[in-house]
Amino acid sequence: MKFRDYAILVSVIMIVIMMVIPLPPLLLDILIMINISLALTIILVAMNTQEPLQFSIFPTLLLLTTLFRLGLNVSTTRSILTNQTGGQVIETFGSFVVGGSAIIGILVFLILVIIQFLVITKGSERVAEVAARFTLDSMPGKQMSIDADLGAGMISDREAKTRREKVGQEADFYGAMDGASKFVKGDAIAGIIITIINIIGGLMIGVVVHGLPIGEAAQLFTLLSIGDGLVSQIPALLISTAMGIVVTRAVSDGNLGSDVTRQLFAYPKMLYVVAGTLMMLAVFTPISPLLIMPVAAVVAFSAFRMQKTLNAEEASEKDSDPGEKEAAGLKSPESVNDLLHVDAIEFEFGYGLIPIADKNQGGDLLDRVIMIRRQCAMELGIVVPVIRIRDNIQLQPNEYVIKIKGNRVARGDIMLDHYLAMSPGVDDENVYGIETVEPAFGMPALWVDEDMKEEAEMAGYAIVDPPSVVSTHLTEIIKRHAHELVGRQEVKSLIENIRDSSPAVVEELIPNLMSIGEVQKVLMKLLKEKVSIRNLLVVLETLADYAPQTKDVDLLTEYVRQALARQITRQYAPDNEALKVITAGASLEKKFADSVHRTEQGNYLSIDPESSQTIFQKITEQAGQLQQNGVQPILLTSPAIRIYMRQFVERFAPDLPVLSYNELEPEIEIQSVGVVNIP
Structure with a gap:
């Protein structure tokens, strides 16, 4: 944990401790100023955010600041009732701000509480509640919109994931704000109760304990209680206003100040109407023209300056050539990089x-x-x-x-x-x-x-x-073309998905026995012959079994196909019916076996053109007869030459399946409807 993490933890603990331990007036003054500074910081941050999620910590921060103010209220109440003082800040608010009058102080305090409780807090609470409800109701529609954009190729998988996370965060945020607004409401009620307790309790303690005259005790403790209430309610009012700003903000490309000035003064000509209305008030009402005319003149001059600026901006936009902007954009490095991207x-x-x-x-x-x-x-x-x-x-x-x-x-x-x-x-x-x-x-x-x-x-x-x-x-x-769509990055993602559920096989195979590229080649060969790799765990376990024995990708693919025998059997005989096949005869298999040349770089098939033409004609003839009868042709051969037979057949019949006996389950019935032999 970093220093700031410890600082937050210690601060929360100290808030609880100061409710129990008496604090000196000097420390109370410092904490009160920190409370006011924190409230000012929060409202300024709220005004400068472009969208609510940029201040997603606000619900939790609202709880912590409310707890901090309540802790201060407890500490100042203890100090007022015990020492007849709450510190210099409270005394200043109780004497200078309200003019030393207890009645004025009570009225000012009540007005602040009413503004916060009935206007700002109540409105913010309702907005947060409605926003949370509408956000939750709109989640399915937003998710479908993201899926549609993803399917259309308008956004990438990463962008879709980011947008889905944002939708979930919005729902969580507004739900949290709906609950957090109750803190502010409870804080306003607690402020009234604490102030009443301070006044009544101070009057009783001042008369009974300190022996003060009832008038003096009432004057002293009422002013201190009102000062305490004001120094707590003013930060609370600021934070309540910040909450209202956050929940009422729509997504924008600027902060609150820029949005207000840009949108409120978007029509400078309307300010001339405002100036004219003020001048009419000066003429037709008893209000002194010396009070209204300066304001009207400022409004009219502001309208003139803004209209002039707006006209200059429109003229500059007309003068600029869109073709030049487009050409400049095409010359930028970012545009060139975009041209290098090729969609799959x-x-x-x-x-x-x-x-x-x-x-x-x-x-x-x-x-x-x-x-x-x-x-x-x-x-x-x-x-x-x-x-x-x-x-x-x-x-x-x-x-x-x-x-x-x-x-x-x-x-x-x-x-x-x-x-x-x-x-x-x-x-x-x-x-x-x-x-x-x-x-x-x-x-x-x-x-x-x-x-x-x-x-x-x-x-x-x-x-x-x-x-x-x-x-x-x-x-x-x-x-x-599925095999062309599986690159190394896609294979890595598939393997990472398997790693979450079966880490042992992945750790054994990669990178100790095979690389990502080698696994990719095996998967590509399977997909090229329309063999599903959905059962990737079996594929990886088979590779882990045979990779120590050979590094030949073709041979490893054959081992995997044999491990997927049940899947391949069901692919061509889904209802366990008899499988009608064209069988490679003994002479054909011998021809292929003798034509395989083995080198250090790998094995390859080499058949003379005359034999190739003969084999091609016989396989095509047999497959055509099955297709005419509505049966999918399948060429069945021995495991030793299956891979070479497939390499030969895919040149002229890429959709013709070539299977070996080891790739079929023993219980499946095989009906040979044709045999391919060569002289």
Whole structure:
């Protein structure tokens, strides 16, 4: 702990101690001046904050200052009743400030209490209560707004986290202010009671204990009690005013002084009306013109000066060329640095597709993007980066493109006033429309209008609305390129998430056995073959088991795939049904095994072009037959050559799954519907 931390702790303890231990009048004078100085500091800070959260400690500070004043009240009461004095400050307030009159002192004290209790404190309490209620009610809407901005790419994950924290802090702050306002209310009531006790108790002690005449005792103790009440109520009034300023302040780009001068005097011409009104009072009322005319003249002169300044500012803004400002901005280092940033995922569309993204026109693309990110997190186990959505006038009106790290990877055309109809396999002559290709899977389809939609549905066509076409295409692109979206920073975040629940496996694996980059390569290879990494704990435990034996990333990936056998089996046979596969024959496996060359830099596959063409034709033929029967083709091979078979197949059929026997659960039934052999 630092010195200031100890100072705060000691100060709080001393406040409690001074309620018990008598203090000399000199020390009371010092503490009273500290109390007044603290109150002035608080109100000045409140006036210079731009938003309430900049003074978030205010509720706690309000409690501590209230406790400090009550502790002073106890100490001064003890000193007044015991020593017939409360110090020089109290005597000054009791004699000089109120003119030595007990009646005037009582009236002034009561007025201060009424102002604080009925006006400032009551109003501040109500404002804090309403602000707390509205802040809590608006939290869900603010959270949804943040999620929408995040999904649209308008803000980053860090900005979204900061804004969510701010929303929570606002709710906590106004809730605390609602409770803290009760301290001020109780302090005002306590001030009245303590002053009454001082007057009555002082009168009794002065007559009975000190033997003073009743008139002298009343005069002495009443003035001292009123002085004590004033020196405590004035700081309390300042702090109550500070509380009112804090809870009534809206978010602004300046402090209270700048906001008041800028907004109150924003219309200088209105001050001429004020000056004219004052002059009319001087003419038509008995008030002396010598009193009103100087004030009216000052107001009129101020209006003239402010109007002149305002005209000069407007002229300078007109003279400045916006093009020059923009050019100067583009030359700044900050602007150049912004140009270096490349978004991980971008979705650009022509101006004709603006309605699908504009909420005011009924577009729900932003909400769909949020659901896409959640779906990918559930299915792939990755956090998809923010998807940047923007319109691009260089595209055709109905065209959209999808970019991954600045490079276009897909495009499509949609018609907002039509529906995409996909044939069930047998075309119906009565269903006609604009021929097209479904962008996500490349299937032939038709754009049909509203009148043809019902007939297409009756004919068995699958009908999809344009926003669903876009969201489906975007989802498939993200899944296809998921391995490109997992960088070292993303992998580190995933590992840190695992570290919170299973620190042992992370500490064993990283950095002793593998680096973040090596783990990233394994995860990228899994995602490239559409294997989810959501069960990251199993992945890391498997790597920790086999990393001491080999540093070959390809081989480690195979071990991980085998550890995820249950997951891979359920991925291709979700209902535990029989798995129809194309089997790699013995001759094909021997060909691959003989074509693997092992070097110090790693293993690679080398097959002559003639054999490659033959293998390509046979696999394509078998896979095409299964696709025609509505079955997803799967190539099954032995564990030893699976990785090389995958490297070969992904050149011409990247979506064809290549599995090994060790990646399937023993109880799953395998039906070989085709065998690939070579001469």
